[in-house]
Amino acid sequence: MKNSLNQKTSEILNWELIQEDFKIKFGNDVFESWLKKMELKEINTDNLLISVPTRFIRDWITSRYLDNVIQVIKSHNKNINRIEFKINPSSKAIYSNGDIANKNNPNSSTEDANITFIKDSFIQYNRIDPNRNFQNFVIGPSNSLAYEASKKITENTSSYNPLYLYSGVGMGKTHLLNAIGLKLKNNKKVLFISAERFMYHFVKSIKSNEMIKFKDYFRNTDVLLIDDIQFMNGKEALQEEFFHTFSALLEKGSQIVLTADRPPNKLSRIQERIKSRFSGGLVVDIQNPDLNLRSEILKNKLSELSVLNGKSIDITKDVQNFICSEIKSSVRELVGALNRIVSFTRIYNKTPNLSETRIILKDLLNISEKNVTIDNIQTIVCKYFKISKNEMLSSRRSRYLVRPRQTAIYLAKMLTSKSLPEIGRCFSNRDHTTVIHSVKTIEKLRKEDNELNLKIDTLKNKILYNKEDEI
Ligand code: ADP
Ligand code: MG
Secondary structure (H helix, E strand, C coil): CCCCCCHHHHHHCCHHHHHHHHHHHHHHHHHHHCHHHCEEEEECCCEEEEEECCHHHHHHHHHHCHHHHHHHHHHHCCCCCEEEEEECCCCHHHHHHCCCCCCCCCCCCCCCCCHHHHHHHHHHHCCCCCCCCCCCCCCCCCCHHHHHHHHHHHHCCCCCCCEEEECCCCCCHHHHHHHHHHHHCCCCCEEEEEHHHHHHHHHHHHHCCCHHHHHHHHHCCCEEEEECHHHCCCCHHHHHHHHHHHHHHHHCCCEEEEEECCCHHHCCCCCHHHHHHHCCCEEEECCCCCHHHHHHHHHHHHHHHHHHHCCCCCCCHHHHHHHHHHCCCCHHHHHHHHHHHHHHHHHHCCCCCHHHHHHHCHHHCCHHHHHCCHHHHHHHHHHHHCCCHHHHHCCCCCHHHHHHHHHHHHHHHHHCCCCHHHHHHHCCCCCHHHHHHHHHHHHHHHHHCHHHHHHHHHHHHHHHHCCHHHC
8 A cells, every 4th residue: 555645645735734733723632642643545536535543543533523624624625525534454653552453464455456445445435334324313394305215215125216315515315325224234235335436446447457346246236325426527438337337237126326415417527318317216305404303403412412421411402592593504513513512511511601602613603704804813913902914914023013913823723714824824924834833822821821811712702703892
């Protein structure tokens, strides 16, 4: 397995910078214990392939930090919206860590491995998650059709073939696909794979003249679940092959379920006849959840989490209502918001009140990104410290300018999703290392200097909620 990424790759994404951002965002402890163990392996159009040394680390990272990890990565490359994990016990991290794991398995990652490679990677990348099932999928008017259709598939194969589910992000498509796979996998040969990975294997097998094996492998599948089909793209010849494989599966009666972020006719870069195949079965969409469904989902997740923790998690009705009424855009964000609140209660051993909730969920609430710009932060910080903007942006290093400048840089990092270089640019083209230095300095000072700490909280409130009176 190649360890170094190619030139082009490192141009698109500077992993070292991202790691710096992780340290800042999550703190050194979390970084050292977990995030440092992620090794970047591949950059694809919308996702990254990252290897970690153990399953546990992967699960820990995905359950606790994934949303924020993706957010940080997005600030460097906005096209990335997914991470695929690969468990690689031979990762460097494992040895430095002394973790127990198998030493390098000589068969595990040979570049020219064929069908087993496909199987292995299918298992590694696409493990069906037992926690996403039909029982814990909450139904409301916006998703009931998708739910019923998916359920039907598991009761009576080939009632709708293919079934095509579409919606915006975070609405439960992958959950349903997973639920179908989970229900059927004991009795049928199920393949659950993202469209991107599917195409990757497709291309790989064509290049290495393994098409026959590839086709055999797929021909043996009873249920093919392809997630995020909008990312399928490819040259004519590739689409040709895909069309035939797809048709062959349908003809032999294999069940196919596809998900996408848009209806079949809106898919770009895909041949008409493939689109028409996609819409040949049943096409169902999932709409945004209404308030009622959001509140049901929240209640359900809360009791799931309570069971998981072995004790009930008390979150005030106020806070619950706040979350349901403010986080409207997707179920994923709703669940993410709840997870944050629960982490807060665990770490601080108390239930957050409304204003703490606002801060914890800052970046998920509409108030954040829309109004918080670096320019705005600079203006507010300058006014507060009674310096001019020219002074703040100048290269002068007098003490009365340095602190406000560092404070503004720190707040820019904390309150916006801008990357370090982007922030640097807004401060007269300062280098990203200066940005890191400022953030670290203020972080340190916040711990030591209570007065400054209060000032920064005041500034934060002002920037986020425009509360004049608190300054
Ligand atoms: P999508 O694939 O549409 O982007 P996901 O299936 O990944 O969305 O859903 C995002 C998160 O929201 C997951 O944690 C999923 O379990 C949860 N979720 C979505 N819809 C529901 C629902 N109706 N009931 C319970 N959980 C849901
Ligand atoms: Mg999905």
